[in-house]
Amino acid sequence: MIVRFDGRVAIVTGAGGGLGRQHALGLASRGAKVVVNDLGGTLDGNGGTPSAALAVVEEIRSAGGEAIASGASVTDFGAVQAMVADAMRAWGRVDILVNNAGILRDKSFSKMDLADFRLVIDVHLMGAVHCCKAVWDTMRAQNYGRIVMTTSSSGLYGNFGQSNYGAAKMALVGLMQTLSIEGAKHDIRVNCLAPTAATRMTENLMPEAVLKLLEPAAVTPGLLALVAEDAPNRAILCAGAGSFERAHVTLTEGLFVGQPADAVERIARQFAAISDRSAETVPESGNAQGTLEVGKAMRALG
């Protein structure tokens, strides 16, 4: 089976460089019509010029593909709606949304301004919310949609100096969990991609030899698999240097403590048993926690 996107319309945010550019080129090379969105700002989110998006559009067109540019900031819902309206006017549908735009404002938490925290949340989380919201009704009406949120190992596992970025990236996992449930009956599948790649975001963080292995192009096949017709739903796919892994949000079996006077001490004493991963599950929805807890209580109380 060859994965193709003929007849499909894709929007890739932050596609003027780095990973987004590769995603846009990859989609176009397999037949998708692509909206190349990029604000064209600096790594910390300042300034803006449409030239980065236009250059990628030119690259796609000169390879025989179809693309249009958008200089919309994902933080501006009106501009995002206008971008989606442009895609609808040009091609009549939107099948794929890749939420990739992002910035960094790294600082240890003690030194971080709240303004830097809010801005990073605004670009990564609200930017993705705006784009999802702007395409959601169209995807529902089409009974078809594929959405990817770009999360990060910084959100999944933490990283010094990235409390704002990590919080925003993990919030995208939460957004994915619920949208994937709500979209299922309209065949809207929502997944997360956690990339590792040598881009301007990471160029100062790693030695040259490592950066060479971490070409953004090595991540893009993972993205394409997540937006293909037979894509999974609710997956968190990790991708870097040509390797792919999955991350899961799991729940241990735990144990029933009840409400004895020494419940606190019992929990403290049995923390290892509560944490035991041998019977852990990946819940299908948030209800699973309550179901597990009530079930254990009923069994224990008899």
Ligand code: NAI
């Ligand atoms: P990049 O800085 O090359 O790409 C981000 C793009 O987003 C830039 O072209 C920028 O102009 C654009 N952008 C920023 N704010 C925007 C806004 N408000 N509206 C529209 N476009 C905007 O960096 P890279 O590495 O390609 O990052 C792509 C995504 O991957 C980001 O979400 C990033 O957080 C994520 N990521 C990257 C990792 C890496 O190892 N490079 C690791 C984990 C996640």
